[in-house]
Amino acid sequence: MERWEKKMDTIAPRPRRTAFLLLVIPLTLLLIFGCTVQVHDRPTNPIPPEVPSRKDGSGYKSEHVFIVVMDGVRYSETFGDPTHRFIPHLYHDLRPQGTLFTHYHNRGVTVTRQGHSTLISGTWQTVPNGGPRLTRPTLFEYYRDEKRAPSTKGWSVFAKGPYAFEPYSSHPAYGSRYAGRHVHGGRQGDGLTENTPEGDVTVLNRVIEVMKTDQPDIVFINFGHTDHVGHVAKNIGEYHAAIRNCDEQMWKLWNAIQSDHHYRNTTTVFFTNDHGRHTHDFHSHGDHCEGCEHIMLLVLGPDIKKGTVIEREALQIDVATTAGELMGLQTPLATGRTLAECLTYYLELNRKEARTEAAHRALYLEQLADRNLIKAAADYVLATTKPEGVAANLIGEVLLRGMIHGQSETKEPRHLQFVQRWIDVHKHAKAIEQKAILGKVILELPSAVRKPYMDMAVQIGDRMLASPPDFADENDALIGGIFLGRLSEVTKRPRYEEPGLRMIKASLRQPDPKRPTDIEKAYELFLLGQAAALFRDDITVMKAYILTAAKALNRMKEDGALWDDPLVSVLDLCGIEASTRRGAMREFTQRREHDALPACVEAMTQQEMRALFPDRPRAPLRNLQNQLVQLIWERGKQGFPFSLDMLRYGVNEAGAYGNGSPAAQGGFLLSFKRLDWRYGGNTWPGPDSGKRP
Known part of the structure; x- marks a missing residue:
């Protein structure tokens, strides 16, 4: 037995050595053949082994983005012209250095303010010229928020006046605290203007000056003379000359970028248009014809393919998203795609993620706002209020009329049954x-x-x-x-x-024995709006209503905004909406001939006008009356749908608007209306009425 055990001791190690060899040999073969397979299957266009990297690790060479707009020019006069005689620099000098998109369109509203707002936000925008701010954040806001950059790192330089663009949005999660710097035409003494070719030259000089002093990372530029001439030219030759002049300024801008060591080889430039012009009439634009929608897009930069032509359709909303990709920047509310087909390689950096507190809040607000808010608010009333607890007074009226109006949208019988039960409770009221x-x-x-x-x-x-x-x-x-x-x-x-x-x-x-509060004034406007709707031909009633409405609109911070108090907001909007719906505001919202004033405004006295505009104590009565009409137009008509839409950010998860009081809920139900995506009678965007942003 000992002999057998000794023999086993001498041979026991052999199985361990055999196991070791059995393990090592297959691994060696796998390593050899595995490496062979990897080498054999190497992709034909690999990512370079040394990917250029910015200091923040984004992976692209681009550190700066310029979006440059030749205002209001058709594709048929730029790259769609076989001779390219109006854009010699863009075609012969710049096109070979970048990527040209031959099917690039503005499928939204083909007007200046809307086109520029769409370009810089990556969302279709319907804000009218001279109207409210755009409703979604701009690249400036995203950049300053995420990168903690100062305002000098984002600049917009416009030949056109303030009607053409607002540099920050009305979105409650972003706004003015993330705005970039902005300068526009129309001011005396600085040379920025759309009226002359020299105005575009001044734009270029101002941009070069800003490049030297502030070294911004995002620059938004408007060369506006082309659109201005398109509207006023006596012959098409003047319009063509303006295009040639803009082509020259764009060429000089590119050279200025390349000669600046801070921007050379680290800057991507998008040369584009905000809109085109009518196919058969170059004097105007604004519809969905080929001439208005089909515009140019030429992209140049260190991460952009050279000498490339892309026929796949690209949209105006894609520019901001692509700019974010190149900057390693998230654009969480943008709806455009990244134009990956023009990039030398695509790293998918802009995933539209929320990486900041503002971005998280923005996505949260949009998630809440995308619900059926009328149903949510009406259901909140049912859950928190009993009909017998609602008094037969003005507050009760606001709530009950709101439930009636809400039911017209929700079609839920229980919302109307709430009102019917209230009527049964109060049908024996004595007062x-x-x-x-x-x-x-x-x-x-x-x-x-x-x-x-x-x-x-x-x-x-x-x-x-x-x-x-x-x-x-x-x-x-x-x-x-x-x-x-x-x-x-x-x-x-x-x-x-x-x-x-x-x-x-x-x-x-x-x-009035006492000075009314803002809420008391709002209730008064709520009632006067109804009175004006019923008696719109009576000068006394209309005068009282217009003066009250004007005072309320004067207290509004800006066009398309709301008031500080949520209850005041819905009551004021209810009053104005009531009169507008019945045509009482028609004289204020239609084009006036020969500067004729509405009769109720003609009846207003100097004292009444100066009380309304105390900052103009010496202005003539006629000037003050015109200012009143302009105020009603801008905030009671043009900006009014945007104010109604802004209410959607005031409804919480439970469905409560503001503090959830009966008047607040009723006022919201009675006034809230999402933006109607129509412009000038044409369904927006494009010819398909089913499309929405």
Whole structure:
């Protein structure tokens, strides 16, 4: 036995050596043949072994981006012209150094403000010329937020006036604190103008000056003379000459970039247009014809393919996203794609991720805003409020009318049943003020639903005619008069109309014993808007309404904005919306001939005008009246849809708007409306009515 054990001791190591060899030999063979396979299958166009890298590790050579706009020029006069006679530098000198997109389009609104706003935000924008700010963040805002860069690192230099572009958005997560520097034409003494060829030369000189003093990383440039000449030229030759001049400035800009050691070989430039011009009439633009939508895009830079022509369609929203990719920058709300086909290699750096507090907040707000907000707000009312707990007063009216209006969108019976239960609770109200509220609510019901309640509303109206109430409060008098006017409208019985108008006028003559708060002023506007909708031909009513509306709009921070108090915002918007919906504002929102003023404005006194515009104590009455009409146009018409749309950022996860009070919920339900993506009667964007941004 010992002999056997000794023998085993001598041979035991052999299996271990064999196992070792069995392990090593296959691994060696696998390594040899594996390496052979890898070498054999190497891609034909590999990423260079030494990928150029910026200091922040983004991987691209580009550290700066210039977006350069030749304003309002058709593709048929640039790269679509077989002779290229108007753009000799762009075609012969610059095209071989970069990538040309032959099917690049503005599928949005083909107007200056909208085109520039789309370019810099990467989202389709409908903000009109001279109107509100764009609704999504700009490249400047993304860059300053993510890179913690100072304002001098983003510059926009425009030949056109302030109507053409606003340098930061109205988005609540971004805005002015992330704005870049901006200079525009139209100011005396600085030479920036769209009216002369020299204006474009001044733009170039200002950009070169900024390059030396601030060394910005993002530069947005507008050469505006081409569009100006397109509108006013007596013959097309003047328009062509403006294109040649702009081509010269673009060529000089490229040379200035290449001669500056800070920008040379680290800058990508997008040469493009904001919009084109009508295919058959170069004097204008703004629709979806080929001439307006088909524009140029030539891209040059250290990461851009040279001498390349791409026929795949690219869109105006793609420029900002591509710029973000090259800068290693996230553009979380941009909807365009990266134009990877023009890059020498694509690293997918711009994933539109939220990497900052502002970006996280922006995505959170958009997620909340993308819900059916009307349903969310109406459901919140059902969850937190009982009909019997809602008083028959002005606050109750706002809530109940909001639920009625909301149900017209949600189509949910329970939202309307809430109102019907309230009517059943208050149908035996004794005070005439409460009965007037009850009658107003009944009259706002859908015709089929209000039919069983109409006898009740008529009885209230007849009682008011038989025994005219003596309202101590001016709002109660307004409510009573509006009820009678609306009753006349619904029943087609004129006998209620004149007493209603007298009641409203009597309320307007009552002196205000105290200085009203902003909320009290908002409730007054809420009622006067209804009165103006019913009696829009009465100068006294319209004058009172317009003065009250103008005071409210004057307190608004800017076009398309809201007021500081959420409740004030919805009440003011409700009042203006009521009058607008019924055509009471038609004289203010249509083009006026021969500087004619609306009759109610003609009736306003110097004292009333100076109280409205105290900063102009010596201005002539006519000037102040024109300023009033302009204020109503800019904020009560042009910017109004943007104000309504801004309300969507005020609804929380539970569906509460503002503080969730009954008046706030009702006001939101009554006033909120998303932006209508239409422009000039044409469905936007493009010919397909189903498209939305």
